[in-house]
Amino acid sequence: MKNIRNFCIIAHIDHGKSTLADRLLEYTNTIKVTEGQMLDDMDLERERGITIKSHAIQMEYIHKGEKYTLNLIDTPGHVDFSYEVSRSIAACEGALLIVDATQGVQAQTISNLYMAIEHDLEIIPVINKCDMVNAMPEEVEDEIIDLLGCKREEIIRASGRTGMGVDEILQAVVERIPHPEGDEDAPLQALIFDSVFNSFRGIIAYFKIVNGSIKSGDEVAFINTGKEYTADEIGVLKMEMSPRKELHCGDVGYIVSGIKTATEVKVGDTITHVERPCDKAISGFEEVKPMVFAGLYPIETEDFENLRASLEKLQLNDASLTFQPESSVALGFGFRCGFLGLLHMEIVQERLDREFNMDVITTVPNVSYLVYDKQGGVKEVHNPAGMPEVTLIDHIEEPYIKASIITTTNFIGPIMTLCLGKRGELLKQEYISGNRVELHYSMPLGEIVIDFYDKLKSISKGYASFDYHQDGFRPSKLVKLDILLNGEPVDALSTLTHIDNAVDFGRRMCEKLKELLPRQQFDIAIQAAIGAKIIARETVKQLRKDVTAKCYGGDVSRKRKLLEKQKKGKKRMKQIGNVEVPQKAFLAVLKLD
Structure with missing residues (x-):
């Protein structure tokens, strides 16, 4: 056990985690690196150039004549996948904190670092991309020393592209990161930190052994779900899974036991032996807090059960996805899903399409509100359709967040304007080092859900970084904005919005829908309404056939007769015609600007 090291790589987006992981794998001869980012094995990750899933892989490294087993977990950097990072940190004793030499410390660097410090991990600071022309390693070193309070000589300079500093990193991992603590002879206690679904072998759980050991063929039990299984195959995670007869305390590995039902494996659960169980489950694993709620509905109603199965399988691989069934007047049966961000x-929508062939309609994302009625009761509302009558509501409370934005001084003005437009209030402003400043804001979560992050990136030319955590509920003046098509409300397009923004938002929504709705044989009236009051209207003009084309010459009454006949037909059609809203329209509402 003293020759095992478990560590993860944490950093902000695009600081070169996956590229550096490639160099480590290459240096230890674990695999032959044929293309960039070998650990990002999903098509989506390759296309977008981001890491979505944490990936665990085992390397072997010889240091001073001794062989060491290094378990590396590469983590995502995006704030929307921070739950993946928290799970990886729970399975490690140390972390490589990677900072880009051209950009310095950014918001996600700090938030992931605090998460690692809470779990008492040993931190090894690494400055990546030191081979770049515009690298500023000295300034970045100063920032890291301010942040960590470490010595200058503890910081390793490296480059994921050229491979510089890789040997120093591996030496530091062996020398500075403690080996896993645990009792080889105690009852088995292993933490599940991830799982995948395999259509041939059932559900495969990835675990880290905290105490005890496990052999293939053992009878094991999952504590939280209370289910018992036989360990048909256990092994370690190389690029492929490689089976082993026995795994010991401190090892990271996988278990195949022919589990069929997705709900029986929970991330954060503890595996133990049936005959000699451990006293208690491993603690310290946090539940996920979804930030954004949206409805997912199958396009064909009979696909409802398939969608449920697909979501369950996807949830195994992405534990931060939560869902529960709901129904909508316009869209039938579907699920209300909780996501960590837009x-x-x-990504979930894309994965449903690619991995499970599920076409879904997504409704406008929103957050959950607390609605207090006049009797003093309280109800949690995720969906504008679930709002009680306006006359019964005493007041509504909405969730607030504390946001921290790190940026350079020349973007402070536009960023403050953006935050004020989103009803944010400035709490404090701190200069970190040089020309970098950290702004602390208190903002309603509902305002940042839709397009805040995209706008922040564009006005700061990609340099501002953003991180947030929840900060309770506060009373707010919110109204339900309905969109009516020919007088019929479309519940998938209704939103809860602040009273000051309602008129402007309603008007923009009507204009956008006017562009997107296909023209029919009759006029379509698009209206935005608050309660019974219409606040905006647009009309999609009807398609008209020139019925008077064949009528030439003669009296004008002949033309009028034809037009009257057409008018009657249009009127009848309008009574029975209904308007199909294309999926494009649902999505465009999110990107109104």
Whole structure:
């Protein structure tokens, strides 16, 4: 056990985690690196150039004549996948904190670092991309020393592209990161930190052994779910899974036991032996807090059960996704899903399409509100359709967040304007080092859900970084904005919005829908309404056939007769015609600007 090291790589987006992981794998001869980012094995990750899933892999390294087993977990950097990072940190004793030499410390660097410090991990600071022309390693070293309070000689300079500093990193991992603590002879206690679904072998759980050891063929029990299984195959995670007869205390590995039902494996659960169980489950594993809620509905109603199965399988691989069934007047049966952010929602939608062939309609994302009625009761509302009558509501409370934005001084003005437009209030402003400043804001979560992050990136030319955590509920003047098509409300498009923004938002929504709705044989009236009051209206003009084309010459009454006949037909059609809203329209509402 003293020759095992478990460590993860944490950093902000695009600081070169996956590229550096490639160099480590190459240096230890674990695999032959044929293309960039070998650990990002999902098509989506390759296309977007981001890490979505944490990936665990085992390397072997010889140091001073001794062989060491290094278990590396590469983690995502995006704030929407921070739950993946928290799970990886729970399975490690140390972390490589990677900072880009051209950009310095950014918001996600700090938030992931605090998460690692809470779990008492040993931190090894690494400055990546030192081979770049515009690298500023001295300034970045100063920032890291301010942040960590470490010595200058403890910081390793490296480059994921050229491989510089890789040997120093591996030496530091062996010398500075403690080996796993645990009792080889105690009852088995292993923490599940991830799982995947395999259509041939059932559910495969990834675990880290905290105490005891496990052999293939053992009878094991999962504590939280209370289920018992036989360990048909256990092994370690190389690029592929490689089976082993026995795994010991401190090892990271996988278990195949033919589990069929997705709900029986929970991330954070503890595995133990049936005959000699451990006293208690491993603690310290946090529940996920979804930030954004949206409805997912199958396009064909009979696909409802398939969608449920697909979501369950996806949830195994992405534990931060939560869902529960709900129904909508316009869309039938579907699920109300909780996501960690908009990018997470987009990725889930893409994965459902690619991995499970599920076409879904997504409703406008929103957050959950607390509605207090006049009798003093309280109800949690995720969906504008679930709002009680306006006359019964005493007041509504909405969730607030504390946001920290790190940026350079020349973008402070536009960023403050953006935050004020989103009803944010400045709590404090701190200069970190040089020309970098950290702004602390208190903001309603509902305002940042839709497009805040995209706008922040564009006005700061990609340099501002953003991180947030929840900060309770506060009373707010919110109204339900309905969109009516020919007088019929479309519940998938209704939103809860602040009273000051309602008129402007309603008007923009009507204009956008006017562009997107296909023209029909009759006029379509698009209206935005608060309660019974219409606040905006647009009309999609009807398609008209020139019925008077064949009528030439003669009296004008002949033309009028034809037009009257057409008018009657249009009127009848309008009574029975209904308007199909394309999926494009649902999504465009999110990107109104």
